[in-house]
Amino acid sequence: MKTVLISIFCSVIFMSNGFSQAKAEKDKLKYEAEMEKKKKEYISEFVGTLKVDDFQKEIIKQQMESYFTELQKINMIAGLRDFERKTYVQNLDDSHFRDLKAMITEEQMSKIMDALKGKWDRSEEKKKKKKEKKRKKKNKS
Template structure:
């Protein structure tokens, strides 16, 4: 009888942990998919705001996506802070070498700001709105 109760208890525990792990995995996959869509939206918004031709926009978009993928890989390594910073700095220095030849230094600075989280889509909208107001005022005068 004791053996039966112990085996039932153990099976219930194993089954419940299995269900909770499946739920956690499902939640993690949902979170990753959501983050992927936000990343693509962020990149598309940024690339739409930068003033370059369509070919350069496509290359910038691809480079930014691959940069974020490499950055994610670095984060998954579980390095110490100073090692992490060194890897990220190396990534920053080497990942956009070929792109630097195609665009201006100002545009490269905008890209790096966007990668580091210093670019905000709402800031760009505000600037464009102010610019439109100025043009309308100027045209009325």
């Protein structure tokens, strides 16, 4: 009887542990999907603010998405020291947008790099758009 109770107790513990791991995995996948959605939204909002044609916007979107993928790979490398990681990121910054630099202005390229580094402010961009609309309305009157 003791062995039956002990085996039931152990099986309950192992099953609850398995369920918690499955829940953690499910939460992780949900979080990753949410972050991917936010990343795409961020990129599309940012690219919408650039004054380039649709073809260039699509290329910029693709380049930014691939940049974030490469950056994630660099950050996932275990055992990298901080200065090594910074070196890899700097090399990525220097080499990843070479083709794009030939297509767009230096001002737009610096704006893209600011967005990649997290220095782009959505609310500030919205304020600028509102001011431009007000100016255009005044000039039409």
